[in-house]
Amino acid sequence: MNVVYLSDADARNRRAELVRASARLFRERGFDATTIRDIAQACGMRSGSPFYHFKSKQEILVAVMEEGLVAGLVTIEGIAAQPLAPRAKFRALVRTQLEFMLGEGHDFIPVLLYEWRALDEALQPRVLALKERYDALWHAMVVELKDAGLIQADPTVARLFILGSLTSAVQWFRPEGSISLDQLADDAVAMFLHSR
Amino acid sequence: MNVVYLSDADARNRRAELVRASARLFRERGFDATTIRDIAQACGMRSGSPFYHFKSKQEILVAVMEEGLVAGLVTIEGIAAQPLAPRAKFRALVRTQLEFMLGEGHDFIPVLLYEWRALDEALQPRVLALKERYDALWHAMVVELKDAGLIQADPTVARLFILGSLTSAVQWFRPEGSISLDQLADDAVAMFLHSR
């Protein structure tokens, strides 16, 4: 029953491939509209084979969310730790956030943002802890901006509005369009930060 | 085959009831996760009965989107037509938009925003025309603000960021929480409009 059909290394590779393909499909079609058969086919497998690597479709979703969030968090926390002036740090954080939401091959964060509801409540705590680290980091950034007089609104609402507007770009940004991620970051800074 | 089981008036009422219940369910659970049986039950019908009023589940979705959009558009256009100063008009538009997204019983616009992908491509044009009127109105508002020196960023990006951040409130705003829609509107004005 518990016979091994793949070497450890092969199994790890195939698992990673499943997570990557699932992220892309979940992002493009949504979790509910993506079938296990779609995922298997995208990796050249038969329909039952993903279950060699994951207990359930929900476990695939949680893997997509966790792995994407961990990768993004490490990068973002690295930037937040740099000794930059508030305005420059904000610009750098925004630019990185945009990269993780809109850049080539970065399907994980959009899935996290748009498929949260599809995740079984029992599994949500596993992702929530990471999400909170994310929010805490941005909250500190916004408070720093407010102390510097660059933001006037309530910090919590400001944080939610800023992240919300960046998030919304997932819906309308087109990489082949005329606007670049750098321009987008500049516009965000111009919009959200007042001059003193 | 085409026998009539309800009077015209009854049929209209039941249809409206189906649209209202569907809007709420689509908003709460998503389109894919809502079954015809859920909708029927919410209206005290049996599972096959919604198809007396609608050809398909997709037709229910399009009805939800169209009816919500038409209602919102009429109200929003009324405000845009008022002779208000740019800052005051912006505040009024934001407040109304928040009402239609977050207010009691207003499930239509969130469904439009979050279930667009679930709508068959063949049906999208029916809703797109209304959406464009919406965007045009907001675009004119943003240009007016830019001319008045209250916004500095590119008008298209500014419009998308503003609507995106308001839209995001659907995900985190809780009516029973400590913040009111009026405060939210004030914070949006403080965030997005610079002083001259």
Next chain:
DNA sequence: CCTACCGATCGGTAGG
């Protein structure tokens, strides 16, 4: 990882 399959669910329909 594959083959073969099950059990449940779901959108939709025929007929009254």
Next chain:
DNA sequence: CCTACCGATCGGTAGG
């Protein structure tokens, strides 16, 4: 609008 039902799809499993 109800009853009774179909056909397809889908997540998941047994066994090798």
